[in-house]
Amino acid sequence: MYSPVTRGSGRTGWSPGFLVKLVLIALVDALGVYAVLAAWGAESWGVLAAMVALLIVANWAYFSKRALPLKYILPGLAFLLVYQVYVVAYTGYVAFTNYGDGHNSTKEQAIEALLVQNERRVEGSPSAPLTVVADGDTLGFAIVSPDGAVQAGTADQPLEPVDGASVDAGQVTALPGYDVLEYAAVLERQQEVTELRVPVSDDPNEGSVRTQDARTGYVFTSTLEYDSASDTMTDTTTGVTYTPNDDGQFEAADGTTLPVGWRVLVGLDNFVTAFGDDRYAGPFGKILVWTFAFAVLSVASTFLLGLFLAIAFNDARLRGRRIYRTLVILPYAIPGFLAALLWSGMLNRSHGFVNEVLLGGASIPWLTDPVLAKLAVLGVNLWLGFPYMFLICTGALQSLPTDVLEAAKIDGAGRWRTWRSITLPLLLVATAPLLISSFAFNFNNFTLIYMLTGGGPRFDDASVPLGHTDILISMVYSVSGLDGTAAKDYGLASALSIVIFLVVATISALAFRRTRSLEEIA
Amino acid sequence: MNSRTAHVARRPGQRARWFSEIGWRHLVGIIAVVYAGFPLVYVVSASLADGGTLTGSNELFASVSGANYAALAGTRFWTWMANTLVVAVATGAGTVLMGAAAAYAFSRFRFSGRRVGLTALLVIQMFPQMLAFVAIFLLLISLGNVVPGLGLDSKLSLICVYLGGALGVNTFLMYGFFNTVPREIDEAAKIDGASHAQIYWTIVLRLTAPILAVVGLLSFISTFGEFIIARVLLQSEDSWTLAVGLYGWVSSLQDANWGLFTAGAVISAVPVLALFLFLQKYIVGGLTAGSVKG
Numbered sequence: 001m002y003s004p005v006t007r008g009s010g011r012t013g014w015s016p017g018f019l020v021k022l023v024l025i026a027l028v029d030a031l032g033v034y035a036v037l038a039a040w041g042a043e044s045w046g047v048l049a050a051m052v053a054l055l056i057v058a059n060w061a062y063f064s065k066r067a068l069p070l071k072y073i074l075p076g077l078a079f080l081l082v083y084q085v086y087v088v089a090y091t092g093y094v095a096f097t098n099y100g101d102g103h104n105s106t107k108e109q110a111i112e113a114l115l116v117q118n119e120r121r122v123e124g125s126p127s128a129p130l131t132v133v134a135d136g137d138t139l140g141f142a143i144v145s146p147d148g149a150v151q152a153g154t155a156d157q158p159l160e161p162v163d164g165a166s167v168d169a170g171q172v173t174a175l176p177g178y179d180v181l182e183y184a185a186v187l188e189r190q191q192e193v194t195e196l197r198v199p200v201s202d203d204p205n206e207g208s209v210r211t212q213d214a215r216t217g218y219v220f221t222s223t224l225e226y227d228s229a230s231d232t233m234t235d236t237t238t239g240v241t242y243t244p245n246d247d248g249q250f251e252a253a254d255g256t257t258l259p260v261g262w263r264v265l266v267g268l269d270n271f272v273t274a275f276g277d278d279r280y281a282g283p284f285g286k287i288l289v290w291t292f293a294f295a296v297l298s299v300a301s302t303f304l305l306g307l308f309l310a311i312a313f314n315d316a317r318l319r320g321r322r323i324y325r326t327l328v329i330l331p332y333a334i335p336g337f338l339a340a341l342l343w344s345g346m347l348n349r350s351h352g353f354v355n356e357v358l359l360g361g362a363s364i365p366w367l368t369d370p371v372l373a374k375l376a377v378l379g380v381n382l383w384l385g386f387p388y389m390f391l392i393c394t395g396a397l398q399s400l401p402t403d404v405l406e407a408a409k410i411d412g413a414g415r416w417r418t419w420r421s422i423t424l425p426l427l428l429v430a431t432a433p434l435l436i437s438s439f440a441f442n443f444n445n446f447t448l449i450y451m452l453t454g455g456g457p458r459f460d461d462a463s464v465p466l467g468h469t470d471i472l473i474s475m476v477y478s479v480s481g482l483d484g485t486a487a488k489d490y491g492l493a494s495a496l497s498i499v500i501f502l503v504v505a506t507i508s509a510l511a512f513r514r515t516r517s518l519e520e521i522a
Numbered sequence: 523m524n525s526r527t528a529h530v531a532r533r534p535g536q537r538a539r540w541f542s543e544i545g546w547r548h549l550v551g552i553i554a555v556v557y558a559g560f561p562l563v564y565v566v567s568a569s570l571a572d573g574g575t576l577t578g579s580n581e582l583f584a585s586v587s588g589a590n591y592a593a594l595a596g597t598r599f600w601t602w603m604a605n606t607l608v609v610a611v612a613t614g615a616g617t618v619l620m621g622a623a624a625a626y627a628f629s630r631f632r633f634s635g636r637r638v639g640l641t642a643l644l645v646i647q648m649f650p651q652m653l654a655f656v657a658i659f660l661l662l663i664s665l666g667n668v669v670p671g672l673g674l675d676s677k678l679s680l681i682c683v684y685l686g687g688a689l690g691v692n693t694f695l696m697y698g699f700f701n702t703v704p705r706e707i708d709e710a711a712k713i714d715g716a717s718h719a720q721i722y723w724t725i726v727l728r729l730t731a732p733i734l735a736v737v738g739l740l741s742f743i744s745t746f747g748e749f750i751i752a753r754v755l756l757q758s759e760d761s762w763t764l765a766v767g768l769y770g771w772v773s774s775l776q777d778a779n780w781g782l783f784t785a786g787a788v789i790s791a792v793p794v795l796a797l798f799l800f801l802q803k804y805i806v807g808g809l810t811a812g813s814v815k816g
Contacts, residue, residue: 072623077624083687088649312546317543318544327558330558333791334791335746344776348576353579387558480656
């Protein structure tokens, strides 16, 4: 009677469970506050807002008595929102921008990059005695101005006066807050030193200090000049003025553009490129057709073989059934990437096991001929996938209701008739949802394609890195340029991802509706 | 006498009947086992071959030596193995904990937004996370500017990304299973004074252990072999997973690295193969309930 009533979030008081909760929340809060401060420092307002929101919700959920279900859903939900829902939404946004090489950043960053890239040493510009210094691991320069004052800075920290430096024969020998680098250390990091630029001030128009010999610094200023009032770039050597255009680039009157742009919304341009551009439309059409063909044929072939084996082994009189079953599902127990790599070696044209041993020294271009490569991909996927179908068909066959089968027998139905009118429909109802997931899985079976053929052999009519066995997802990967073989085009890659999303979602939705109607009939 | 002549007379017919009912199944079985097994026999043989090249691996068991296995010590293979196991075990455990908690909430509590939440999960399931790898890459660049540990080239951020896909894939499977545990059990415990947390940890999780094992295993296996996100996120060789590392060997110098690859493949297939064969019964149960292995 003296103990408090327990309700809502459970016991009141300091039970062990409550202490564990307190410690966990304290940890989460500590990490969260650290992330908030770091986001503040890095000026990432989006991350900051998301972190604050998550922290508030987490603390409310675990200390309020009214948020019982949320206590259990929140951990998974937080990850789901950040790493799945957000990224899918962000994909949708990027699909409508020109994000990629040449359009990598915001306009401010693009302007700064343009100014930095066009820095030249101006003839007759002032030089000053320079010393290479280091702040921890970061290199910096210290220079002595003509009036004897010492200034120091690093790549991220513009020059600022430093008091208390020791200067000997015009060179800085000691500097508070920095270590003066020995000659040997400078030699060791020679390239870093010659590439280092220390901004003169926060305004990029003022240029930077650089050095070639680590002893004398020169002021470099940009041949471009940005005027923020009129939002134009002017080339001071030629006098040409560049104005920003709709594509996120500075453009001169004669149509020439400056190389660094920024990302802007481009509407449906990426989708138009995929479906209509000469370079992409042809390969895209072929790849779309092949993706469907690959997914459908893979499901069909693995299902038929799996079903056939399931029927063959589904007889209680068969001795050694368990051994057969265990051995037959072995390919399924091998991680998919290993199998694909293994087959890529076995199908090698000149040294592979298949050509050399099984076909007695033939030289069949399994992975380099457009048609054979497609067959090879399907064949390898058959090997990889039939055990899964075998497993689910076996499961479905064993759970068929025996009374229906008996009724068919009593009604005088033969083996074939029973099979076609009873077994198969029931089997399809049981396995249809799995066939659909299998279709969706194969539609995006990147690992197999990328490891087996790399999408090759290449189309010969395209300037884009795509090939005959590429499916949509591997096309997205190539177009995105993340493997380093092509220019990065995140916008187009995201647009293609959206196309895949739409295809897979539509098919899943239609198919699930159909299976439901199948079940109702059955 | 009579029966003996009948026996003799029936023999050829009997054999034909035996073949049409049982014998052909053995024939199919043997063909299927050879088909399923010969690449595996080949990879074991190649991993034991002396030369360690693709060309020299074609004669099965022509030489048997552990040279390729020993040579793995001179590569980053064991680092990759450790990375892969860390990532896969953490993802498997995290997936089970978070998925089970969410399934428990959806199965046991009635709250506003429950139906919407379940439908939303069903819809999210249709959007495979790997398709958004470009956006994931860009997200991690900006997260990395804030907290380096959550940026590119970090195992922690890879685990976080995989956990993001955890709820979408397996909550439904668990939700269905949780619903089969009678609510009367929780109610009895509640009357006895157990809190919701005690019910969850000591009753529901124990009763649903089989499905938890299945989800954990499938998540472990699919993380073990995941390639595209790992390839995009992990940039330095020391943080690669097996899939990225072994791909690197085969794609750069297939012929010369073949021995290393096959030895590595045999070793890395062992944990998954062992799990699979020992826990076949559970995994098959989970598969027929709707999961897909990667």
